[in-house]
Each structure stands twice: as C-alpha cells, then as structure tokens.
Amino acid sequence: MIFKRWIFTSLSPNVEPDDVRRAFLAGQRLFWGLKKGDTQIELSKEIGAFLGARNAYLFSSGRGALFAILKSFGIGEEDEVIVQAYTCVAVPNAVLWAGARPIYADIDLKTFNMAPEDFAKKISPKTRAIIVQHTFGIPADMEKIMEIARANNILVIEDLAHALGARYHGKLLGTFGDAAFLSFGRDKILSSVFGGAAVIHDTKFAGELEQFWQSLSYPSFFWILQQLAHPIFLASAKSLYGVFGIGRFALASARRLKLISKAVYPEEKEGGMPSFAVRKMPEALAMLALAQFKKLSRFNAHRCEIAALYREELAAIPAHTSKPYPNSEPVYLRFPLRIDGADEIIRAARNNATQLGDWYNTPIAPRGVNFIKVFYRGGSCPNAEQAARESVNLPTHINLGERDVQTIVAFLKKYYARS
Numbered sequence: 428m429i430f431k432r433w434i435f436t437s438l439s440p441n442v443e444p445d446d447v448r449r450a451f452l453a454g455q456r457l458f459w460g461l462k463k464g465d466t467q468i469e470l471s472k473e474i475g476a477f478l479g480a481r482n483a484y485l486f487s488s489g490r491g492a493l494f495a496i497l498k499s500f501g502i503g504e505e506d507e508v509i510v511q512a513y514t515c516v517a518v519p520n521a522v523l524w525a526g527a528r529p530i531y532a533d534i535d536l537k538t539f540n541m542a543p544e545d546f547a548k549k550i551s552p553k554t555r556a557i558i559v560q561h562t563f564g565i566p567a568d569m570e571k572i573m574e575i576a577r578a579n580n581i582l583v584i585e586d587l588a589h590a591l592g593a594r595y596h597g598k599l600l601g602t603f604g605d606a607a608f609l610s611f612g613r614d615k616i617l618s619s620v621f622g623g624a625a626v627i628h629d630t631k632f633a634g635e636l637e638q639f640w641q642s643l644s645y646p647s648f649f650w651i652l653q654q655l656a657h658p659i660f661l662a663s664a665k666s667l668y669g670v671f672g673i674g675r676f677a678l679a680s681a682r683r684l685k686l687i688s689k690a691v692y693p694e695e696k697e698g699g700m701p702s703f704a705v706r707k708m709p710e711a712l713a714m715l716a717l718a719q720f721k722k723l724s725r726f727n728a729h730r731c732e733i734a735a736l737y738r739e740e741l742a743a744i745p746a747h748t749s750k751p752y753p754n755s756e757p758v759y760l761r762f763p764l765r766i767d768g769a770d771e772i773i774r775a776a777r778n779n780a781t782q783l784g785d786w787y788n789t790p791i792a793p794r795g796v797n798f799i800k801v802f803y804r805g806g807s808c809p810n811a812e813q814a815a816r817e818s819v820n821l822p823t824h825i826n827l828g829e830r831d832v833q834t835i836v837a838f839l840k841k842y843y844a845r846s
Contacts, residue, residue: 433668433780437782440614443722445718450657461648461711463710464710482637486624489622493608500556501635507529509550509557529803532808541567550581566594583606584608586608587600587601587608592616593758595755597754605628607625608624611719618719664678731757731759764817766817769819
C-alpha cells in the first residue's frame with residue numbers, strides 16, 4: 428500500500444492549521460519583533476488571572492519556570508525537594524540546577540500521581556518543598572498532600588504541564604499550593620514548542636519572581652526561528668508519514684541537521700542545563716501560546732469526550748485504566764493504560780500505522796537518563812517502576828476523531844484476541 432493514514436499521539440498533537448499559519452507569519456517578523464512585544468504582556472495577564480494571581484511570568488521552558496520558582500523561594504544548597512518518580516527528567520533537573528537535591532516519592536498506581544503516604548515517609552528536616560505533578564491531566568490527591576505539607580511547613584508547587592483547566596473538589600488545579608508552573612512544550616496541554624509560565628501566590632515571593640525574571644535575557648534568534656519551524660515542518664512531515672516513509676525520513680533528517688529542536692537535550696540526561704532553558708519567553712512563541720490558551724476549553728472538552736469513549740470501549744480488555752480520586756475533574760492530556768507487554772503493543776501498533784504513547788517508559792524519562800546524576804535509586808519507588816514497564820497512553824488531542832478512536836480500540840481488541 429503506497430499510502431497509510433497514520434494516527435499520532437505525540438509530534439505536536441495540538442497544532443491546527445491556524446497555528447501553522449501563525450508560526451509562519453511570526454517567522455516573517457523583523458528580527459527585533461521576534462523577542463519583545465505586546466503579546467507577552469497579554470499572555471502573562473491571562474494566565475495570571477486564570478490561576479488567581481496578579482501576574483504570570485513567561486520563560487523559555489517549563490523547567491526554566493520551575494527553576495525560577497525555586498530560586499524565588501530561596502531554595503538551594505542543603506535543601507531537599509520532593510518530586511514523584513514516573514516523571515520527566517526536566518523536573519528533578521530544575522531542582523538540581525537550584526543547588527538542591529530531589530527526593531523521589533512513589534506513585535499511586537490507580538492515578539499515576541504521587542502517593543500521599545509515601546510523600547509523608549520521604550520528609551526530612553531538610554525538606555523545603557514538594558512538586559505535585561498532575562500526571563496526564565488527572566488531579567493528584569490535593570486534600571491529603573496539602574494537609575501533610577502544611578503540617579510540616581513545606582512549600583507546595585503544582586506542575587500544570589498536563590493539567591491546566593482540571594479541577595479537584597471544584598477548585599482549579601494551580602490554585603491550591605504556594606506556586607504553580609506550566610510548560611508549553613510540543614506535547615503538553617498547550618503547545619508553543621517550547622515555553623513556560625510561573626505564578627507565585629504569596630505577594631512577597633511573587634516580587635522575588637519578578638526580579639529574577641527581569642534579570643534574564645532572551646534566547647538567540649536562531650533558537651526562536653528553530654522553534655517556529657517546528658509546527659510548519661511537523662505539519663508537512665506528518666502528512667507524508669505514510670507515503671513511502673518520506674515524512675519519517677524528513678523528520679529524522681531535520682533533527683540531525685538541527686533544523687528543529689529536541690524535546691530533551693543530551694546534557695539534560697546527565698543533569699545539565701541547556702543554554703536556552705532559563706530565559707525569557709520570546710514574543711514569537713508567546714503568540715503561539717496565547718492562541719493555544721484561547722482554545723483551552725475546547726481542547727479539554729474534546730479530550731474528556733475521547734477519554735470517555737476509551738473507558739467505555741476498552742472495559743473488556745485486560746488493562747488497568749486510571750481511577751481518579753472522588754470529586755476530581757481530569758482533562759486527560761493522554762488516556763493512560765497499564766498493560767502487560769507494553770513495549771510489544773506499542774511496536775505492534777506502529778506496524779498498524781498507529782503511534783501510541785510511552786510516557787513514562789522509565790521512572791525518570793526519557794530512556795538514557797543517568798539515574799546517579801539525578802539521585803534516583805533503583806527499587807526506591809516500586810510502583811513507579813511497575814508503571815514504567817506497563818505504560819501505554821492513548822491520544823486524546825484535538826486532531827483525533829471518533830474514527831481514530833475506533834481504529835485504536837479495534838487494534839487493542841484484536842491484539843488481545845490473538846494473544
């Protein structure tokens with residue numbers, strides 16, 4: 428067959444035709460118009476208002492936004508910050524860059540989020556903060572986490588990279604803790620290829636965050652243009668993905684030639700900081716992020732509809748789906764499963780022109796992270812390690828239709844009928 432229609436989980440899934448046009452037009456701006464402009468101010472105010480803060484501060488990456496929060500709180504040498512295992516290396520790296528040490532808490536296998544009881548066990552006299560990840564857009568148990576944190580005078584930082592717009596007991600995530608940050612990475616809840624935002628709810632520390640942000644410079648023009656090329660190039664590559672493998676070859680070549688950026692850089696797997704990571708978010712990327720922010724309600728409603736279809740259609744197969752806490756309103760950035768033989772299923776799906784997700788296929792992702800450098804000890808978080816072995820996540824993004832869902836469901840049912 429000359430042409431196969433591919434179904435994607437990653438590769439900039441949020442991008443619609445208007446986003447591609449916007450990236451192209453942004454790239455045509457005069458060079459100084461790429462860095463500074465009014466869109467940054469508008470996006471800052473919109474996100475701040477959404478999260479009940481005076482303002483949000485925009486950074487070149489989500490890990491940069493987290494690093495800025497840690498520095499604003501004065502977290503550094505001799506301090507410990509609790510993070511969950513079953514996460515991306517970007518999270519513990521920001522802790523390391525601040526001079527502190529990440530301490531890993533295990534997860535609840537039903538929700539893929541930090542288990543409050545293990546969080547409580549990992550507290551020491553050096554613990555200054557906890558970073559609460561709402562994995563796949565499923566709310567963590569904020570009631571118990573906040574109770575433990577307040578009893579131990581621990582700062583709470585919410586990670587909204589997967590979960591902007593989700594609620595717990597009717598309250599928006601990002602408004603429970605002392606601070607929150609967003610990532611606008613290519614596969615996140617909002618996508619501008621790279622970028623992030625930070626809010627701190629305490630006015631005293633919010634002033635520290637503003638001072639830190641003011642001290643930063645912008646990324647290079649080349650880096651900005653590299654990010655703008657990403658949605659343009661990906662739209663073309665995905666359309667040709669099933670035509671003699673042209674799209675796959677073009678994508679691999681663009682990465683090798685550094686025409687488009689990687690999601691995680693080699694030095695990050697060793698705990699290092701890439702040169703672009705802690706900068707101000709440029710105007711050109713703020714334009715992309717603001718347009719995505721205005722689509723958030725539509726995106727999240729679609730994701731929830733797709734998740735409901737999966738839950739209904741896959742009830743008969745031997746897979747563990749998530750079980751959100753009572754009174755949670757997830758937004759399902761992806762629909763996660765735990766299945767025996769996850770790697771084999773992902774490979775088989777690829778042969779069926781379907782790219783399923785593998786977040787997170789190792790307790791500190793991606794594969795190749797030096798666990799020693801990021802202070803993760805094998806066996807310390809057994810649930811996270813089990814989830815990593817069993818993880819398969821299904822797409823829910825706006826470009827996915829009911830026909831695609833039925834294709835994925837049919838593949839999984841047929842796979843299990845054969846095995």
